[in-house]
Amino acid sequence: MARPREFEYDTALGGAMDIFWRQGYRATNLPDLLNAMGLTRGSFYKAFEDKEAIYLKALDHYDVQIVSRTVQMLETCDGESAIACLAELFKTDASDNRGCFICNTMVEMGIENQKAASKANAMAARLRDAIQGVLRRFSENGEISELTEKADLVLHLYFGKQAMGKSGGQTRDWEARLRSLL
Amino acid sequence: MARPREFEYDTALGGAMDIFWRQGYRATNLPDLLNAMGLTRGSFYKAFEDKEAIYLKALDHYDVQIVSRTVQMLETCDGESAIACLAELFKTDASDNRGCFICNTMVEMGIENQKAASKANAMAARLRDAIQGVLRRFSENGEISELTEKADLVLHLYFGKQAMGKSGGQTRDWEARLRSLL
DNA sequence: AAGATTAGGAACCAAATGGTACAAAACAAT
């Protein structure tokens, strides 16, 4: 019952996620953020609370948009082995070294921002569960605790790869090395 | 032939390394930095160039002080297996979640700061070589390429662990999981 | 058409940022 907003909430939020993902929280100033979201200060502070609040919303958006898609990929993967499915995780575009927003958040925010940390931890747990699901689907012997261990190992490896990738590390044949690992 | 400086260069540099390691580059402002180094603006800007320059110097200091110590530990480790030696890598103080300065730098600076990135990459390579050295010492069959692969895997795992540890992740029994890995 | 209500945008603001200027202080050489 008034003037309708001219921008789409989710599109703007997606822009915020993108720039935070790429640059991190502190390296992204308001002009950067507003530009990425495609709106001006007035609209921004009207629709969103402040910089920290939208960072947290961007994390949620990442959860819904990116993590969920990855989880679904792992759940529905029809590869011929667990390794083939998990290798998909490691097939990120080499040229676009944004890394992983979860990992970036963990490193930049640490435990200083508890809200961000717990969101990151929760998303990491989702990924681990999905990885474990893949391992379970393809394994004959159902040693659950061992699968959890292995899944955690793969997750740590994934974060390590994302972290190292940000500084322009080489792309590797992860399928081969996952095979030698599992 | 003039007034001597009242602070020790390396001590101050050590303080800088410490605060950057703990907080990152952007999250550390001048007051933080000066406080950690134990000197005032005047002395700082006389002895060091500026914030970015000392960050790079802090990376070098990390290389000399921390990485070298780790490399030496790996080279002289008299554990009864490669796993026992490598497990030392993962035994960082859980309460002190600074992570790894190399990993932190990779994630925060990315390829934006080329100097920082290449220093980080170089240090990572040193670690990988040392890890490979451990694997070689304890392996019977001398498949070099395979050892390089394995070393790289352990290094990625190490960075992953450091990254995830920053957000307050749990400590794990890395010796056990390294055993299942290698 | 009128009024209510919300979005948009520009001007503005206080605080914090990294960095500089400069005078006082402390030493070495003479």
Add this chain to the structure above:
DNA sequence: ATTGTTTTGTACCATTTGGTTCCTAATCTT
């Protein structure tokens, strides 16, 4: 003791920071 040279610390500065104000524009309801 005087001079020359370097360090130290404070006061200062321009810029950038995230955030607010407030006026205008646009739409819905009636």
